[in-house]
Amino acid sequence: MLRTDKIIDCVFGVEKRQEECIMPEGTPNTQTKATKKYQQKMGLIAKSYKIKKELADKFAETCNRLGVGQAATITKLMQEFIDANKEY
Numbered sequence: 001m002l003r004t005d006k007i008i009d010c011v012f013g014v015e016k017r018q019e020e021c022i023m024p025e026g027t028p029n030t031q032t033k034a035t036k037k038y039q040q041k042m043g044l045i046a047k048s049y050k051i052k053k054e055l056a057d058k059f060a061e062t063c064n065r066l067g068v069g070q071a072a073t074i075t076k077l078m079q080e081f082i083d084a085n086k087e088y
Helices: 004-011 030-042 053-066 070-084
Strands: none
Touching: 053 070
């Protein structure tokens, strides 16, 4: 039997390498396989950060109000931070 806490740790990226995350019992459907293949091809990974709930809630509300995605906004902020702090 598969332990729920292991699934949660894998889904949220809690100090686990991708190889250590096992699929739930049963056979993944076609969409699950296609999604995994696409994410690997695009180099997408799941990251987890601990931040204050109030900040996360305000960020989500602001993204919703502006009609932008949270992941896209975080990606843009990360890239801007990297670009602004490049070593020459």
